[in-house]
Amino acid sequence: MLKVRNYSIRQKLTWMNMLVSGAALLLACTAFAGYELTDFRQTLVQGLSIQAQIVGANSASSLLFNDPEAARNTLSALTAAPNIISASIFTPDGVLFATYSRDNSPARPPMPVMNAGQIETYQFTADELILVRAIEFQGKRIGTVGIRSSLREVNDRLLRYAGIVVAVLLVSLLAAFAFSSVLQKATARPIAQLAETARIVSREKKYSIRAPAARNADEIGGLIDAFNQMLEQIQERDSALEAARDELELRVAQRTSQLEAVNRELESFTYSVAHDLRAPLRHIQGFADALTEEGSERLDTAAKGYLNSIIDSTRRMDQLINDLLGLAQVGRRELRILPVQLKPLVEDVVRDLALETQGRSIEWRVGDLPTVDCDPGLAKQVFYNLLSNAAKYSRPRDPAVIEAGQTILNGERILFVRDNGVGFNMKYAHKLFGVFERLHRREDFEGTGVGLATVQRIIHKHGGRIWAEAAIDQGATFFFTLTAPISTSARPEAVETI
Amino acid sequence: MNGDARILLVEDDPQDVELTLRAFRTEKVQSRIEIVRDGEEALDYLFRRGDYKDRPVDEPPTLVLLDLKLPKIDGLQVLREVKTSAECRSIPVIVLTSSGEQRDIAESYKLGVNSYIQKPVDIAEFRKAIRALALYWLDVNRPPFSRKAGTFPPAAPPLKPQ
Numbered sequence: 001m002l003k004v005r006n007y008s009i010r011q012k013l014t015w016m017n018m019l020v021s022g023a024a025l026l027l028a029c030t031a032f033a034g035y036e037l038t039d040f041r042q043t044l045v046q047g048l049s050i051q052a053q054i055v056g057a058n059s060a061s062s063l064l065f066n067d068p069e070a071a072r073n074t075l076s077a078l079t080a081a082p083n084i085i086s087a088s089i090f091t092p093d094g095v096l097f098a099t100y101s102r103d104n105s106p107a108r109p110p111m112p113v114m115n116a117g118q119i120e121t122y123q124f125t126a127d128e129l130i131l132v133r134a135i136e137f138q139g140k141r142i143g144t145v146g147i148r149s150s151l152r153e154v155n156d157r158l159l160r161y162a163g164i165v166v167a168v169l170l171v172s173l174l175a176a177f178a179f180s181s182v183l184q185k186a187t188a189r190p191i192a193q194l195a196e197t198a199r200i201v202s203r204e205k206k207y208s209i210r211a212p213a214a215r216n217a218d219e220i221g222g223l224i225d226a227f228n229q230m231l232e233q234i235q236e237r238d239s240a241l242e243a244a245r246d247e248l249e250l251r252v253a254q255r256t257s258q259l260e261a262v263n264r265e266l267e268s269f270t271y272s273v274a275h276d277l278r279a280p281l282r283h284i285q286g287f288a289d290a291l292t293e294e295g296s297e298r299l300d301t302a303a304k305g306y307l308n309s310i311i312d313s314t315r316r317m318d319q320l321i322n323d324l325l326g327l328a329q330v331g332r333r334e335l336r337i338l339p340v341q342l343k344p345l346v347e348d349v350v351r352d353l354a355l356e357t358q359g360r361s362i363e364w365r366v367g368d369l370p371t372v373d374c375d376p377g378l379a380k381q382v383f384y385n386l387l388s389n390a391a392k393y394s395r396p397r398d399p400a401v402i403e404a405g406q407t408i409l410n411g412e413r414i415l416f417v418r419d420n421g422v423g424f425n426m427k428y429a430h431k432l433f434g435v436f437e438r439l440h441r442r443e444d445f446e447g448t449g450v451g452l453a454t455v456q457r458i459i460h461k462h463g464g465r466i467w468a469e470a471a472i473d474q475g476a477t478f479f480f481t482l483t484a485p486i487s488t489s490a491r492p493e494a495v496e497t498i
Numbered sequence: 499m500n501g502d503a504r505i506l507l508v509e510d511d512p513q514d515v516e517l518t519l520r521a522f523r524t525e526k527v528q529s530r531i532e533i534v535r536d537g538e539e540a541l542d543y544l545f546r547r548g549d550y551k552d553r554p555v556d557e558p559p560t561l562v563l564l565d566l567k568l569p570k571i572d573g574l575q576v577l578r579e580v581k582t583s584a585e586c587r588s589i590p591v592i593v594l595t596s597s598g599e600q601r602d603i604a605e606s607y608k609l610g611v612n613s614y615i616q617k618p619v620d621i622a623e624f625r626k627a628i629r630a631l632a633l634y635w636l637d638v639n640r641p642p643f644s645r646k647a648g649t650f651p652p653a654a655p656p657l658k659p660q
Contacts, residue, residue: 271599275567278596279511282619286517289621311621318619325598 010188017180018173025172029165036161040154041129045122048131048149051081052120056135056145059089063097063135063143071098078147085128085148092141111146127151190220194227207235263332270328277321285314316448323450327435330378330457340376342369342383342415346404349383357391361398367405370413374482378458385451386417386478392445393476394421409479418477423470432468455480503529503560503636508540508576509594510568517621518563518594521628529636532559537571540564541579544586558589560641566595566602574605581610588642590635 007015055074062071071089078084078100086101088111111132112123122131128148135143190212197211210228215221288310291299299307343366350364372379387402394400403418424432424439431437433456436449459466464483470476509515515533522531534540542548544562546555562580566573573593580586590612595602598616606614615631618624 271597275595275597275599278617278619279514282596282617282621282624283511283513283517285619285621286513286520286624290517290520315620329600 008188009191010184013184013188014177014180017183018176021176022169022173025169026165029161029168033158033161033165037154037158040157041124044129044149044151044154045131048122048129048147049120049133051078051084052131052133052145052147055087055089055147056133056143059098059145060135060137060142063089063091064137068098072100074098075100081149083149083153085150087145087147089135090144090146092143097143114144124151127155186216187220190216190224194220194224198227201231207231207238266328267332270325270332273321273325278318281314281317281321285311288314320448320450323448323454324435327450327454327457330381330454330461333378335375335378335461337373338376339371340374340379341371342379345376345380346383346387349380349387350404352384353387353391356388360391360395360400362391362394362400362402365401365403365405367403369404369406369415372482374462375458378461379482382455382458382480382482383417385455389451390417390419390421390476392421392447393423393440394419395445397421407479412481414479414481416477416479418475420475423472423474423476425472426470429468429470433466503641504557505529505531505636506540506543506559506562507531507533508537508562508564508568508573509533510535510565514565514617517624518628521625522632524625525629525632527628527632527636529560529632536569537573537576540568540576541571544580544589545583558586560590561635562589562591563594564591566593566597566606574602574609577606577609577611590639590641592631592635 004012004015055078058074058077059071062068062074075087075089075098078087079102084102086099088099089097090111091097112121112130114121114132114134119134119136120132122129128151130146130148132144132146134141135145194211197209200209201207210231211224213221213224213228288307292304292307292311296304346366346369350366354362354364383404387404390402391400394402397420401420404416405418406413406415408414422440428439431439433452434449435453437453438447438449440447456466459480459482462482464481466478466480468476468478507515507518509518519531522529532543534543539549540562543550543553544559546553564573564576568576573595577591577593580589580591587610591610592613592615593602593606593611594615594617596617603614613631613635615627618627
């Protein structure tokens with residue numbers, strides 16, 4: 001059955017046609033032959049019955065007068081019927097009265113026995129028909145006659161019939177095969193072509209091809225039309241998708257160029273800040289200084305104090321501009337990622353800071369630090385800003401303890417910088433990394449409020465994060481990760497604002 | 499300090515000019531200081547064109563102090579033309595500017611600047627810079643040519659333009 005299932009439609013159709021027509025023919029021939037055979041036998045029995053009646057009528061007197069010789073004569077008339085093998089006449093008590101045999105064969109097969117009330121009976125054997133009939137005279141049974149007839153003629157006829165049936169079957173099957181070959185063109189071929197088209201479409205993803213249109217207006221034609229319509233729809237959807245993608249690309253390109261323009265503007269803005277905003281500052285300070293020097297005898301103490309304030313303010317403004325430029329530069333700068341040993345880097349920073357804080361009592365603790373993939377210059381700036389902050393806010397401590405190290409938190413390696421300084425209220429922790437945001441008064445601790453913003457920007461640029469834990473007068477700890485993204489080019493260049 | 503030297507100050511801002519001159523004065527620099535106010539004038543001076551066509555050929559500036567942001571022709575372009583000219587490229591050029599931009603610094607050195615000084619906003623720092631500049635370039639350093647030696651301008655093959 002499995003094999004049949006795997007046959008092609010063409011084969012299936014051919015087999016179907018041949019089996020159906022073969023079975024129909026076989027049934028018809030069998031029925032016909034059966035009818036013919038029964039009919040012929042009936043005719044045979046009737047013929048034999050008439051012969052038996054004739055023999056019976058002609059031999060009635062012989063039986064009445066007990067003249068077997070006359071009976072034998074009567075029987076010998078059967079020579080004219082070539083199919084009669086033998087015939088016999090019996091007395092009512094079953095004794096053989098007279099007999100005839102075509103080839104004088106002595107064999108006398110047993111005669112069928114008549115039941116009471118029957119006047120005739122017959123029996124078919126493989127090649128003989130035996131008929132027995134009562135002989136009556138004036139309503140009285142005076143004997144029986146039995147005739148054996150050969151069935152060779154019948155059997156020959158049967159054989160001929162079988163031959164004809166086989167021949168007709170063969171010819172019909174051939175015709176069926178031929179017809180189905182022609183007919184399958186209209187059925188199997190369009191299906192095969194449809195299957196082939198579907199195969200090409202799914203293999204080559206080519207939605208522009210079409211299954212050849214069938215001439216039939218049947219289900220196959222409908223199927224092919226529906227299939228082609230489906231391809232049409234897919235093609236339309238494809239081109240719509242393509243158009244959408246093209247448009248998207250165009251839009252991305254436009255946005256990119258807009259972004260680039262914004263970046264360029266921003267760059268020229270920071271350039272102007274760097275160059276033009278500083279010049280007047282320099283002038284203010286320069287001329288205030290000139291005034292202090294050259295007009296000193298005309299100025300009283302208050303005026304000199306004002307001049308000093310002017311100079312202080314210009315210095316502060318210069319610091320602000322510098323810090324802002326630094327922050328903007330961090331945003332613009334491309335990361336240069338290398339494996340960086342943090343311990344020597346931090347020790348470098350600590351050496352610089354130790355020089356800057358000479359005269360103070362600070363205990364620097366540099367713990368175990370890993371090698372991290374990051375931008376070495378920017379990493380150094382992170383540690384510099386955090387450690388100098390720590391030094392600044394631990395100024396009231398003697399000794400100040402400043403520590404840089406690493407810890408594991410939820411399976412992640414976290415770097416930290418800790419001090420025992422003045423700390424801050426966690427209520428304001430969210431303001432910590434904002435530009436120009438300060439949690440302390442300037443009279444207490446100097447600064448522009450850009451340092452931690454710069455640190456956060458560097459860390460975000462690396463894909464890391466930073467947070468702080470502190471309490472007033474309990475010191476502060478800054479935790480951070482400095483994990484470089486795997487591909488820096490994949491990170492969109494953010495528009496930096498200053 | 500070195501009264502023979504001639505300094506060409508290329509600076510458009512009159513207040514900057516005044517402060518620079520004052521700094522030279524307070525640092526007791528004796529040199530003659532020529533002032534030009536834009537890039538075009540600077541090139542005219544250096545290449546003896548226009549108003550400066552009668553400038554004597556044997557008196558090239560000992561030093562050029564060049565601002566970058568200038569009207570008409572900017573400082574980098576002036577630097578480029580000076581450093582690609584056979585006649586002027588041996589004149590030491592020092593950029594003296596407010597800009598501390600990395601790309602300005604890099605571009606200046608690429609074009610062959612001899613020194614790059616960012617003008618400090620702090621006046622004391624500025625004076626310190628002027629003092630160091632004068633000490634080094636007018637006193638310590640030996641210029642490529644001097645009238646006494648009579649070796650100007652030195653014949654040199656032109657640099658490939660950038």
